[in-house]
Amino acid sequence: MENEIGGLNPFRKETRTWLEENCPLTMRGQIKDVNDLYWGGRQGAFPSDDHKVWFERMHAKGWIAPHWDKKYGGGGLSDREHKILMEEMARLRCKPPLFSFGLAMLGPALLKFASETQKEHYLNDIVNAKIRWCQGYSEPNAGSDLAGLQMKAEDKGDHYLVNGSKIWTSFGDLADWIFCLVRTNSEGKKQDGISFMLIDMQSEGTATRPIRLISGKSPFTETFFNDVKVPKENLVGELNKGWTIAKYLLTHERQMIGGIGETDEKLNVLEIVNDAIGSVNGKLNDTILRTALARHEMNREIFALTIDRAIDEAKAGNDSGALSSLFKYYGTELNVEAMELIMSASGSDALMMDDSADKHAFLARRFLRSKGNTIEGGTSEVQLNIISKNILGLPIK
Amino acid sequence: MENEIGGLNPFRKETRTWLEENCPLTMRGQIKDVNDLYWGGRQGAFPSDDHKVWFERMHAKGWIAPHWDKKYGGGGLSDREHKILMEEMARLRCKPPLFSFGLAMLGPALLKFASETQKEHYLNDIVNAKIRWCQGYSEPNAGSDLAGLQMKAEDKGDHYLVNGSKIWTSFGDLADWIFCLVRTNSEGKKQDGISFMLIDMQSEGTATRPIRLISGKSPFTETFFNDVKVPKENLVGELNKGWTIAKYLLTHERQMIGGIGETDEKLNVLEIVNDAIGSVNGKLNDTILRTALARHEMNREIFALTIDRAIDEAKAGNDSGALSSLFKYYGTELNVEAMELIMSASGSDALMMDDSADKHAFLARRFLRSKGNTIEGGTSEVQLNIISKNILGLPIK
Amino acid sequence: MLVINEEQKMLKASVRDFLAIQSPLAALRKLRDEKNSDGIDRQLWGGMCEMGLTGLTISEAFGGLDFGYLGLGLVLEETGRTLTASPLISTVLLSTTAINLAGSAAQKKALLPELARGQLIMALAHEEKAHHDPGHVATKAELRRDGYVLNGHKTFVLDGHIADKFIVVARTAGKVDDAKGIALFLVDATAKGLKVERTQMMDSRNAAKISFENVLVPKDQLMEAGDYDTLVKIFDIGCIGLAAEMLGSAQECFERTLAYLKERRQFGVPIGSFQALQHRAAKMFIDIELCKSVVIKALKAIDDGTPDLSRMASLAKAKLGETIKLVSNEAIQMHGGIGMTDDAEIGFFLKRGRVAQQTLGDYPYHLDRFARLRGF
C-alpha cells in the first residue's frame, strides 16, 4: 500500500467498493469456530444463508482461488492484484468464502506437480466446492518418522491396490477424497519409495473412524484402506517421487495449522491467574505462582521479540533460518506452560469436565488438548534434533 | 555389641582400657583437614608430637592394619576383634594413626591379587609408613571412559618401558610410589589390554605437576612418565588382567572419597541463607529464594530417607542395588544446588575471592569446587546411563 | 524400618490380584462411557468391603482389622495403579479417620461397625473455594434449642453424590478464616434443606457441590473433638493416603511408558535407545524411588503417632504431586500422538494425577507449609 502514493490504485479502489457492497456483515469479523466456515464437498451445507450468498458472489467473481489460472476455475489475478485483494479482505475482516484443504494444500501441489488433465479436473472441482479433500500423511506406526510410512500401493497392471491406514486425518469422515502418501517401493532409501496419490473416499474398502482425544472430541479420524482399487491416473507426479511433493506440502500445512489454531480464542494467562488467585497491594497472593508467572511472562515477551527480530532479519536480507528453527519448539512449550499456570491458579474449579455449562469446564479440555502441542507437527524432540544437527552441526553417532 | 549380653567381651574391655590410656586427647575428635593426618612416606612428617606418639603406640600393638596377617605387619585380629576395635575407636572418636592410600586401597588389592613376595615386601612398607602411595587411574584423554586409558607399558625383555601420563592423582607430588593401570595390549577389547603396575616415583623419567582448579589449589596432580623403566616384578596379578583389580579397587576408592569428603565441614544451607537474607514473621524475606530453599530442603530430607530405606532394605535382605544406583547422582546434584542457594543468598559477599581473611572468601571456593562433584567419581551423565541401561533395561542403539 | 513386613506384603499382593481381575483400568473407562449414575461400581465396592479394606483402620472392638495406615496406604497404592474409582478415599481414608479422631463414644459405636462392614458411604464436606484451605470456613452452624442449623455451601466434596452421610465442617463462632470456632457435624444425606449437585471431574471420578439451607442437625450429631487441630490431622492423614495412591499411579504410569520406550520403534530403532529419553527416564526413576521413601515414612508416621505428622504430610504430598505431574506429562510426550488419544490408557494417569495433586492442597500449598513448619 505504501507504494501507491497519490491516491489509491484503481484495482484497489474497485475491489474495496465491491467488497463493501457484497460481503454480508455477518461474513466479516472473527471466525468463531470451524462451524463458522463453509467447507464445500458432496455433503457440504452452508452454515448460514449469508455464507451461501458470500460464496456465490465470490465464486462469480472468480475469487475463490483468485490467483489460479482461469482455466482451473481461478480468477487469473496477478500477484500484485492478489495481494491487494487479500489486503482489502483483511481490512474488512472478510471471512474466507470457502475454507478447504483442497484450496490451501492440495491445489498448490497440483499446480506444481500434476498433469494438465489432473489440474483441469481437480482444481475446478475444488473451486466449485464440489469435492472436499482431506490429507493422509501420518500413520499409526510412523509417528515422528514420517518417511517410515507403510500404507502400500501395489501395481496391479491397470490399477493400484491400496492397503493400510492413515491417522490424524482432519475431518476424514466429512471429506470426499483424500490425497495421501503411499509406499510404492519398499527397497532402498525409505524416502525414495513414496508416491503421492488421490483416492476417492467412496471407493470400496475405505472406512474412517473418529479419534477421541484425552480432551474429548476432535476433528481427527483414522482412515482405513482394505484392498482399495485406485485408478492409475490418480498418481500425481512421478512414481516413487512423492516425497518431494510431501515436503513441498508440509510448508503449506504449517501455515494451515497456524491458521486454524488461531480460531481458538487466546487465553490471557495473567488475567485468568489474577482473577483466580487475587492480589493484595498489587501483588498476587500466591508467591510461588507469582514467580512462575513472572518467569513465563518474561519468556513470552522475549519470544515475541524474537519473532519480531526474525522478521526484521529477513527484511534486512539476513539469513534467519537458525532463528525460525526454534519457533515451533519454544512456542508450543510456552503454550503448554501457560495452561499449566492456568490450571494451577484455577484449582479444583478447572478440574471439572462434564458436559454442563460450568464456566470452567472448558479449561480442563484446553489444558488436556495443549499436551498435544509439543507432539503434533513435529515433536519437541524432533525440533531439538533438527537444531542440534542442522544448526549446531553436532555429529550423528 | 548387641550380642554381648551379660557384660563386655574381654577383648572389648581390654581394648577400651588400652585406647583410653594410650590415645592422646588431641588424637580424638573431628579431623580438621588433611593436615591433621599422618600420611607416612619418605618425606612424611608428623603433624604434631601427639600424632607421633599415637602412631608409634598403635604400630607397636600391630594396629596400623589390625586385620592383616602378622607376617605383613598386621595385627592378625579376627574379623570379630577388628570390628570391636573399630567400634571402640569410633566410641572415643580416635583419629586414624596412619592415613594412607596404601592402607586403604592398595593393601586390599595386594592381599587379593599379589604374589607372596610382593605382599611381604609392600604391605610391611605400608604398615611401617615407609612408603606413601598414590593412585594413577584417570588419564587426560580418557575421562568417563576409564578403560580407554592409553599410558603404555612395553615389554622390553627385562623391564617394561612406560610412557604416558595420569591425571587427578591425589597428592602425586607427595607420594613415593604410584599404583597404576597401564595398557599392555592395544588390540582386542580395551578392557582386556590393561595391567596393574607399581612404579617408584623416583624412577628416571617421572614428573608431577600440581593441578590448579577453578577454585584454586587442589591435592591433585598430573603425573608424567617418559621412558620410565619398570622392573618386571612390579606387575601385580596377571598381564592384561588389570581391569579386574581396577574394578575391585574402585569400590574401595568410593569409600575413600566418601571419607575424605567428610573432612570438609558440612554447610548448613538453611542457616546461611537465613543469616544472609533475614526474615520477617518467621518467613524469609526473599520469596523466590524461599521457594527454592523449600524445594531443596524437601528433596534433601527425602534423599536422607532414601538412604535410610536402602539400609533397611539391605538389612531385610532385599536387593537394594537399584536404590543405591541413584546416590552418587542425586547426592552430588543436591550438593551443587545447595551451593547455588548459598551463593544466591550471599550476594556480592560471596563473590570475593582474594587471599584475605574475609569470612566469606571461602564460599566462592566451595561453590566453584562443588561444580566438580557432578563430574568426579563418574559424571552425572554416566550415572544416568548406568541407571537407564542396567536398572531400567533400556536398549543400546 | 522403612520396609514392609510379610503380612503387609500379603495384603498388598492380594489387593493387587483382586484389582487386576475386578478393576483393571478399563473398568474406569466403562464407568465413564456408560455414564454410570453412581460413578462407582457397587459390586466392586462390595468385593473390596468383603476383603476387609473398609475396616483396615478400625479397631477390632468395632469390627475392624486394626491393620493401620501403612496397610491402607499399600491398598491405595494398588488402587492408584489401576485408577480404581471407589469410596476408599472419601469413606475410609477421610471419614473413618474423622470418626476415629473426633467422634464421641456413641458416634463411634454407631458408625464404625457399619463403616467396617461397608454399609455406609460417607463424604467429608469441607472446601468452599477452588484451593484447599483448612481454616477457611464460612458455612455457619447456629445453635438453636432443637439442634444446630447449618447454612452455607461446599465444593469438591469427594463422592458427595453417593454419600449416605456427610461430615460437614462448619463454624459455630468466629470469622471466616479463624481457626477457633470450627466444628464437625454428622449430617444425613436425606436431611431437609441439603442439596447435592454431582460434578464430574477430569479423572472421571466424582465430587459434588453441596448447599445447606437451614439444615437442622440434632445436637448429638456434633462431633466431640471436631476442632481445627483435629481437622488438620484428618487432612494430614488424607494427604499421606493420597500420596500413597499417587505413588501407585506414578509407578504404573512410568512402567507403562518404559515398556512403550522399549517396544515402539522409530527410525529403525526402539525409541528407548535415544539417550535424551533415557536420561529423562532415569530421572523419573530416581524421583519415584525418592517417592517410595517418603511415602512409607509418612505412612509409618501416622501409625507411630509421631509429632511431626504435618511436616511429613506436606513433604509426601508435595513430592508426590510434583512427581505425578512430571511422570504423567512425560508419559504423554513419550507416547507421542498415541498418548493423546483416548484409546490409549496413559492419559488417564495424567487426569487422575492432576485431580489427586489438587486434592487437599497442591504443590505450592505444601511447599509453603513445609517451609513454615521448618521455620523459614
Place this chain on the structure above:
Amino acid sequence: MLVINEEQKMLKASVRDFLAIQSPLAALRKLRDEKNSDGIDRQLWGGMCEMGLTGLTISEAFGGLDFGYLGLGLVLEETGRTLTASPLISTVLLSTTAINLAGSAAQKKALLPELARGQLIMALAHEEKAHHDPGHVATKAELRRDGYVLNGHKTFVLDGHIADKFIVVARTAGKVDDAKGIALFLVDATAKGLKVERTQMMDSRNAAKISFENVLVPKDQLMEAGDYDTLVKIFDIGCIGLAAEMLGSAQECFERTLAYLKERRQFGVPIGSFQALQHRAAKMFIDIELCKSVVIKALKAIDDGTPDLSRMASLAKAKLGETIKLVSNEAIQMHGGIGMTDDAEIGFFLKRGRVAQQTLGDYPYHLDRFARLRGF
C-alpha cells in the same frame, strides 16, 4: 528494526579484531597471576580510549562520538567474549551515564571531555549491602556552611581501587530506605577521610569497599539531577549494558563448549553425538537466541528513550543472568574434569558470569521487579 546497521557492524568488528590481539582471555589470566596492582592493563585501556570507546555515549559537543548505547552494547558484547577487564563498565556505562543524566552544565563541561579522552577513571559508589537495592542508602551527606560532609560506607564499588573520582550516592534527608532524600556527589579519590580497600572478586576483576569519615565535598560537586529516579535510570542502563556483556560471554562460552563437544571423544565417538547432550545444547542455543532479541531491544530502548525502560532492563538482566548461569554451568559439566582445571579457560566464564549476574540485581531481584512493573 531489531538488527544492527552497517556502521554498527563495523564498530563491532573492529572492536572484535582489536580485542582478539590485544586482550584475548589469556590477558585476564596474566593480570590475575601477576597480581597486577591495578587489576587492569593500562596500555590496553589506552588503546580502547584511542578507539573512541570512552566517547560512544558522549555528545559531539563534549568531544564524544554520540554513537549511542546500542554501539556501547555491541562493544560490551565483544568484551564479554574475551572477558576483558577494563573500566568500561565503571567509567563509561555507569559514571558517564550518570553525568549525562544528572550532571550540571558545569560538571558536564568539566568532566565529559576528559572522560571522552579517557583521562579519567570513575566509579559509582552505591551499594551498602550484599544485594542490590537502589533505595537503600544509609550514607549521609550533611550540609554545612563549607559543603557537604559525607559519612558512611560502600561495598562492591566496581573499579573503586583505581578510580580517580567517585560518584557517591548519599542521603541529604529521609530514612535509610526512603526514595526521597537521595543525592549524588562527585568526590575525588584523594579526598580526606576517604578510605578505599581493594576487594578481588571471583572473576579476577576488582571492586572496592569504601568508607567516608567526615569527607568534605564542595557544594558545587552535588549533582544537579541526582535523585532517586535518575539513579534508577542509571541502573537500568547499567543493567542493559551488563546484559550485553553477558550476551557476549554466553555466546563465547557456548561456542567453545560446542567445539569441545565436536572434538572430545569418549567411548570411540565424539561426545557431541550423544543425544542427551545434543538436546541440552539445543536448549542453550534457543536461550541464547532469545537473549539476542531482548538485548538488542533493550539497547534500542535506551537510545529511543522509551518509557518502559525499567521493564526492559529487568527483562534483559533477568534473562541474561539466568542464561549465563545455565550456559556456564553446562559448559563446565560438558567439559568434564578438564573444565574444572584452571588451565582450561572455560571456568573463567562461570566466574565472570556469576559476578555479572549479581551486579545491579540478580535474577530473583529482576524477576520480582518485572512482576511489579507488570502489575502483579
